[in-house]
Amino acid sequence: MADVVLSYQRSHNPVYSRYCTALSPRRGSLPTFLPVAAFKQSRVAAFPSGEEDAVFESSRTGSGVPSRHFVRDLSLYDAAAAVHFEQVFGGRPFVFASYLPRYAEAGEASSLLYMVEMLQDRFGADGSGSVLGDVSRLSGLADRSRREGRPLLVFGAAFGLLDVVERRTFELPETALVIETGGMKTHRREIDRVELHRRLAEGFGLERSAIRSEYGMCELLSQCYTRGDNRFVPPPWMRTWIVDPAAPFEELEEGEVGALAVLDLANVYTASALLTEDRAVRRGKGFEILGRLSGAELRGCNFLLEHV
């Protein structure tokens, strides 16, 4: 299946086609991973212009130029996001609260906002919704969760949630789950995920295992979730590898730090084999994200790469 999809993209996606041609003959046994930065500079699509259902834009980090993902079929995005979400968290209606500052400002262009609203519609009980602007509503939703016996699920931007618990603490029901995502790469503060989860667990009055993470990006239609630890597990139609960011032609050994490369079949109409800019390490069938790859790592100034 993957070979068919990649072959289709080589034929119909001019950017990917030129990339593969320039790198031919193919090196190693892995797919040819297109750097995600291509989404900033070109229309990366295997279908004619104007046939897209939506165009998602990333937040403007780094150069300030956003990535643009032309989505031909939104129902495919909905299906990929919903099916995997249900696999991980179950399909019961949740008391579903979202908190996505900054993303909300991007409006329709934010793939995360779109996805969370879609999940909220599908898996949220009546009264679910954003608590942006009035986080005290969380206490009411927590009471309702206890009263109705429905688990509370809070889906929010990492640093947005951190700001919330720095202002006040909550006692969420012990069945509650908090899913944090995204924000670590845009915030000024340096904090690792373990510390982030510790503070969120403390601030929401939950066990550490109730704090989960979502890994997704504007350029990908599929997501990965942690399940009580720091290891992200991809959906069955997505594969991941850890590779040398400068020469992503072979997989690194388990435990070696490198760049995360993915093959996401939900990206069938754009580019499925992508090289991300995230530092990661393989953990069994999943991976752990360690942060963003920096210029120092790409240039080799970082002694830490070999000491982690």
Next chain:
Amino acid sequence: MSDADDWMGAVAATALEWRDPDHNPRENAVKRTLEAENTFTREAVTFAVNQQMSLLTVDALRGWLNGRRAKTSRTVGVLNAGNIPMVGLQDLLAVVLAGHRYVGSVSSRSPALLPAFVKDLHDRLPALEAAFDAAEQVFARSDAVIATGSDETIAWVQRQCERYGIPERRRLIRGHSYSVAVLDGSETEDDFEKLAEDALLHEGFGCRNVALIWAPIDMSPDPVLDAFAHFRGVFPAHEGTPGRLAMQQAFLAAVEQPHAYGEGLEFLLSRGEPEEQQSGHVRWCAYDAVEDVDRWLRSHVDEIQLVVAGPNVRPRLSADMRLLPMGEAQRPKLDWCPDGRDTVAFLTERIDD
């Protein structure tokens, strides 16, 4: 003669021996360095060792130290990055000549040169206290730390310092940086040859490597490309360089960004936004007015190690940008202050309380 003079004399004498490529310890260390997993070529290692050794005269050392010496001797840990050969020698000498004990970690990419030099120096100076250890152990053994790295490295270093009780004033942490060239079209063939060294030596891996060239909008990059090709005739690329640049070149082709590269992908130059690329990939940026470049430089001062430019351009750029003539990026003077911070002052004033 003071103790300090004795020590400087020993350093200079050791360096004099090390100027000889056939000096056994140097020869063995170079051999081991070239066997390690890194991006070093024999020519680049030779250049780095010769360049550093040529600086170490008693007069130069005396001028650099300028009588500065710590009142209290401490153990100073240095985490050496190993991205270019012999990197960290200046820190080592600063530590021991300031009167401290040195404990360093070496990268597996450059495991042999510094320890071999220290061993030779120790033979002349039995009182020298300098040792090497694993990075984590360096913190455990140190009262002060010198380290260079990315934001994440720095975060890790800071955590280790907290863990081992090394106070902030005893940390010299240098961030990641790269270097920039500014041309105005009046450069000569000789200038371009020097620029090629500034950009391509060490496969672009050093913070002193020119990663970005600003040029007038109507200037052709052809003379620079010719100089790059010529440089590669003298300093051949590391065998891994074409592989590393292959993906970069393919990406440029994919997004139809103008670029040029040397035969066998020994170097890569692309036109585009002023953004640092991967090592060995030099970015060519067009400007309308030097004042615009100066504004850009000032807004990126924290990430720029140095700026090379010709005599017509330097007076038009802000003096605090650490301006050098072309051809000096890879030939730092002994008193060079990485990131603009004086290592000896750190060792003799800031940690000395």
